[in-house]
Amino acid sequence: MKRNWEALVLRAMGGRTFRLTVRGTESVGGRYQRLHLDDGGLLAECGVHPTMWIRLWFDDDGRPHQRAYTLVDPDPAAGRFSLEFALHDGCAARWASAARVGDTIDATVQGSAFRLPDPAPRHLYLVGDAASLPAVNSLLDAAPDLPATVWVEYAHDDEKALPPRARPCHEVVWVPRRDGGRHLVDTVRTALPGAADAHYWVACEAASTRDITRHLRRTLGVGRHQLTALAYWSAR
Ligand SMILES: Cc1cc2nc3c(=O)[nH]c(=O)nc-3n(C[C@H](O)[C@H](O)[C@H](O)COP(=O)(O)OP(=O)(O)OC[C@H]3O[C@@H](n4cnc5c(N)ncnc54)[C@H](O)[C@@H]3O)c2cc1C
Numbered sequence: 001m002k003r004n005w006e007a008l009v010l011r012a013m014g015g016r017t018f019r020l021t022v023r024g025t026e027s028v029g030g031r032y033q034r035l036h037l038d039d040g041g042l043l044a045e046c047g048v049h050p051t052m053w054i055r056l057w058f059d060d061d062g063r064p065h066q067r068a069y070t071l072v073d074p075d076p077a078a079g080r081f082s083l084e085f086a087l088h089d090g091c092a093a094r095w096a097s098a099a100r101v102g103d104t105i106d107a108t109v110q111g112s113a114f115r116l117p118d119p120a121p122r123h124l125y126l127v128g129d130a131a132s133l134p135a136v137n138s139l140l141d142a143a144p145d146l147p148a149t150v151w152v153e154y155a156h157d158d159e160k161a162l163p164p165r166a167r168p169c170h171e172v173v174w175v176p177r178r179d180g181g182r183h184l185v186d187t188v189r190t191a192l193p194g195a196a197d198a199h200y201w202v203a204c205e206a207a208s209t210r211d212i213t214r215h216l217r218r219t220l221g222v223g224r225h226q227l228t229a230l231a232y233w234s235a236r
Contacts, residue, residue: 015110029161194220206231
């Protein structure tokens, strides 16, 4: 597939590109498409960390279209992982819905880096939605004994078909998407405590992520090192 200046910049920044092959497809509750993939050597070369994401290159009417997706259950020994696509009207989501066994797609690894803080915080506060639930789940898997409170915004009831991988020490609060995300922001702002021994992880729609981050930093005085925040998509 044709590449653009973005690909050149990523390569100059050390990005490595691999060809993935679809080995299985699965609909999850109608609002997610899970694809099982052979990794083309990606995991052996790049390693794995919680919330790890890759840049997939889709074809949008002949133009390259790059979007980020999170590795699910990466298995370096087998050279396999899955991806879970929340479905909406977008090029990436459409590709995932139509993907068949044997289809291929290129993935660049550049920019993903996350480590659970060391020493471990006493509590994790996670704010996500359908797009970041795979990343939330990788965090819960990586910290099964760490108390966590998780807010998950959902736009459709069927999105709950992808369950949070919560253990008894994890509290999950489902929040319906209302008023363009305002309801999530208000819910989280009301409930979030500012604690020096906590880590905060925020990954939802761009405006919501910005508002929640601002509240954490300015109102609650949360330190930069205590906060991981990244917009996962933009409402347009
Ligand atoms: C680090 C990172 C990891 C991510 N991991 C995942 C993942 O594992 N699974 C996953 O599903 N998504 C994930 N995302 C989000 C995904 O990259 C975006 O949703 C992306 O915009 C989808 O591209 P698209 O081509 O389908 O739609 P776009 O061309 O980007 O947008 C088309 C239309 O769809 C709307 N739209 C886009 N995304 C969403 C959404 N999530 N919900 C509702 N409407 C939307 C846009 O507002 C626009 O109107 C991740 C994002 C980041 C930054």
